[in-house]
Amino acid sequence: MNSIKNISRYWLLPIILITLVLVIDIATLFNIFEPIQEIRNLILILAIIALIPLMQKFHQHIAVYDKLKLLIESVFSVLLMNFLFRSQETLYHSIQSFLSQTIIAWLTIIGILLAITALRDLIFVHRKKSTGRNFYLLMIAIIIFSFFARQDFPGFNLNFTGPETSISKLPKWLSTVSLIFSMLLVYLIVLNSFRVQWVKVLNKRQKIKTFLFNVVIIGLLIIGLFVIADDKGKKLVTLYHYSSAIGNFAWSCLLLILVYLSFSLIVVLLHLPTAAVYDRKVKEISSLHQLSNIILGVFDIEQLSQIILKRTIEVTGANFGWLILKRPNSNEYDLVGQKNVPAKLLTYLSTITSNELTDWIISHKEALTIDQISKHKLTSMLDYWRRISGSLLGIPLVSGAKVIGLLFAVKNVEFGFLPDDNVLMTAFANNVTIAIENAHLVQKTLEQEKYEQELKIAHEAQMKLLPRTMPQYRNIDIAASCVTANEVGGDYYDFFEFDKNQFGIVIGDVSGKGPEAAFYMAEVKGVLESLSHIYESPRELLIHANKILYENFDSKTFVSVIYGIFDLKQQRFHFCRGGHCPVLYWNDQEKQVSLIEPPGLALGLDPGKRFEKTLIEEKIELKSGDIFLFYTDGVNEARNNRQEEFEEQRLCDIVSENHQSTSLEIKNQILKHIEKFVGNQARHDDLTMMVIKIREIF
Amino acid sequence: MESFEVTKKHDGNVVVLNIKGYLDAHTAPMLENGLQSLIDQGQFRIVVNFKDLIYISSAGLGVFMGFIENIRNNQGDIKLTNMNPKIFRVFDLLGFPMLYDIMEDEQQAITKFNS
Missing domain, CATH: 3.60.40.10 (PPM-type phosphatase domain)
Structure with a gap:
């Protein structure tokens, strides 16, 4: 009930305003009276403002890519409509031209409002405090512009609605104010166009599609806004016939969309070469996150180390890996798990877990990437390492101030690890650390329980002996x-x-x-x-x-x-x-x-x-x-x-x-x-x- | 939890273990580990300095019994030094002075090893 009430409240004002304009127009059409254009434009602008909250009701919870699609579709329909029906007659020329122009004008307005709403949602992705403010300032500027930029008010005119009034008749200060205002408008459009954070979220396919759509729409917009004009140089001619305010509003909104899409085109273009890598990382992070959930439920250290190693090798593309853990209450480390480690290295690892390599990571408490095992000072002292060519990644498992273990992955090629692998595995290591500590804790609890049971038995035995x-x-x-x-x-x-x-x-x-x-x-x-x-x-x-x-x-x-x-x-x-x-x-x-x-x-x-x-x-x-x-x-x-x-x-x-x-x-x-x-x-x-x-x- | 600490130092071919804190059933394994690693290294001349020991329980005394036979079979010994009167009283009641060299001073014990 409430929502119906709300919607009807939203509808009420625009309907009243639009009806008012219709009444004025019909009266003019039948020569009942001559309207004052400023008042008609004011009512139209108010009607647009009244429609904005209604538009917000649509498409609030759809994915970023779908928002972009909606934006492009709306702009495309608006442009198509205005290309196909380009009325050469004035609004009140005949009933037919009046009806067609009115319908096209309002369909255009609705299309543009949809597009602007979608645009706003895109701008607001990963929003900051200033994002909302900048966007609404821009909207206010556009509305002011729409109302004032007219043939007879050339300072705001930006020279696109056709030079019909001589500029010399107007006071000079007004043109300065207009210039400043125009610059402000352009500044706000550019400022908002920098908000293209959503590009990062798209996957490779979506980025390519976005790129292609953007090229088409930008082309159409340039044609629509700057090229196709009537014989007097007017663009979006039907809309300007209907009302200069509506024309200005549509024109400036489409200009905003043009600039915005051009910016996003550049950003998409820049992201395209790395899109595949980015996709891989996203997949890795989500699979590691899943893994983290799994390992938190495993309390057997051996089983846990197998899962950890299997995943480490999968994600980094390593050939083999091993895990060493600190013995509780001791400074010694034991090899607790390995996967695919060559036999020769394994013998070494299981007898000597402490060496320059491990000591370095333990003392620095940070991940270490060795691009050339045979040449690095931390690995080359071991015969085994000197003879193989490969790269190594060593990740400490850090808990508080202590290193509770070390995770190693080795690739049989030099420079095999990406710089990101280091970061990714460090993040993963944090979860591994928690899982291992959990496992230790569970074991300790079990031992504690066993101990308490033993204590009880011992106590009973003692009592029986007395x-x-x-x-x-x-x-x-x-x-x-x-x-x-x-x-x-x-x-x-x-x-x-x-x-x-x-x-x-x-x-x-x-x-x-x-x-x-x-x-x-x-x-x-x-x-x-x-x-x-x-x-x-x-x-x-x-x-x-x-x-x-x-x-x-x-x-x-x-x-x-x-x-x-x-x-x-x-x-x-x-x-x-x-x-x-x-x-x-x-x-x-x-x-x-x-x-x-x-x-x-x-x-x-x-x-x-x-x-x-x-x-x-x-x-x-x-x-x-x-x-x-x-x-x-x-x-x-x-x-x-x-x-x-x-x-x-x-x-x-x-x-x-x-x-x-x-x-x-x-x-x-x-x-x-x-x-x-x-x-x-x-x-x-x-x-x-x-x-x-x-x-x-x- | 009462704390216990073992520190090790070498004096010629004698090793001195300084024990500190509370030596009871819970901390005894720490001293056991310390002595065991000395034996593993073939170090059988051991002085245990009790200067900083606050408390010893029967389980703590048992640690020395656990190793003495092996050490003496290897021509070594564990000499106990610098006990405060309360700790000495615990050893004395059980008759440990009959079984161990309990000496006033660490240096004295080292000298005795070397003579």
Whole structure:
């Protein structure tokens, strides 16, 4: 509904104006009255202005080449019409001449308006801020010109409508003004004629066609505007018979089109020799763009490199190519893909990826074209290169400040690459870089997922290895816990209940982290558990455990342990420390805390002799109120945000202050203090503690 | 992420590795790579200077265990120097002073290699 309303609004004004002219004309034809020509011309000009917005409704979304075609077709019809019907009579001579002239005049106007609209769209291709302004200024100038340039107003006349009035009758200043105005008009026409950006968009075929059409139309326009005239020297004679304003408008618009098409003819002519190359580039760019979309969806580096190389060779017309990529977190480059590379060069490339050539590109971070491989200083030092004649293109894959890889293409002819290939491939390389980084990222994410899965398994394994219940002894108060870090830290503790008076304890820390640590932890648990039933002495047990673990661990893995036996009958605790943190002992009789650290190596470090020589068993007499704290290094090494460690002294203080509390309370106090100390810092190791308090029953 | 750095310098036929920052399960592979490349080059006289090391975890200690046998079989050694007391404490608890030459000063270790 709205659009119908809009269109009818657009139509309304021109129809009223044209009807008005018709009424005046018919009245004149039947001698009812004599019209004033200026007023009639004014109404006609207004009618043209009113028609302009209507013309804009047409052909807004068609291709540039179609616009050009429309322009040429409109101009051609206008010229043909005016060539064929060239009325020799005046407008009001007869009804017949009146009708034919009126129809031809308005058909011409419509044709010219269509042509001008098409012309405007062509001028506006790739428009700048000034483009619109210049064009509309020109249109205003043409309309002013159309109205004023008449026989009796010769200053604007430009000497084409026929010299009928003597110039001498007019004031001199007027002719100066006219001259300036005429120059301005010509200037504006030329200015607008420089806007021929659309020529670039045409393909070769279209450029040739445009060239031919332009030649024909320019010829016709020259004939129409300057050659064919009536006996008084008037061109476009029918239009001038109808109205001088209409004649002037048509004439100046066609002049504009003539100048414009002449300019575009020259530009098309200049573009013709390179049209084929340009077409090729456009095709390449679009195919590379397509490729870019494809490669962004490929995450396998090998597959990706094959696609990249295949396309590089296709587009540049190279004979072979290869791709080297930087290893993540390293400065070394690996050959990840090649296509058609000769065997001899391939052997060289796969062993030595770093040489003067690659170093140059990496340090300069820019594409390198070598026109003569055998002579260039970067390639000629290699025997292989010296013997072949060819050209090479090396493109860095640049991400931020880093060169993540290099893409090479080689042609078996010298000077084989166009200067553009360099630019084109650099643009392509940007997409390749993104694709490769994407692939790396996806791989990393997958690894991360796998890693997290492993972490979960390791964590579950660790939890299963820890005892679920505390041993129950009448005189003993036991509390233990292992607060795990994000990653499994390899901490471990266990109890062995031998009889109602004897039980063993073990606390250990396997070196390393993650699933591997959990695996070794299970091994330690198994070994210690089975040995605990064979050897009564902790020292004996650890000596044998060390032998077994040394054999079974890999060379860089070891485990620190404390193994001890609480003998309630003999009222003593005897233990060995195999490289573990000391035992924190609260002597309740002396109200004193001490760290007991008998010598001993961690298990798995030494095959046996030195271990045995070093290890010393320690004995402590148990008394009521004594407290033993066993812990792993995650406790004393817990760090706060200033990178300070919690340290043993704090542990000693907490135990002394809380020596009357239960084991559980002491353990929780320590955890609370650590939590407060660490704050929001991420914990990087397990926190494992075992508190054993002797009750007062001895 | 806590950082770790290894730098290498030659002093006669001894190589000194300066290690800096945090040596834990995540950064240990960097030191492993450094030691491995020395062994690949047939360089078995190695001094590791701990002057700028802030933290070492058990995995970091394991790195040295991983190479020592091979190095000693080739008449070489890894000597550890310039440890701050906290780092030394970690080595000491596990009994490493029994297994390694741990020395006050880098020059002292080089001299010992050359004697």
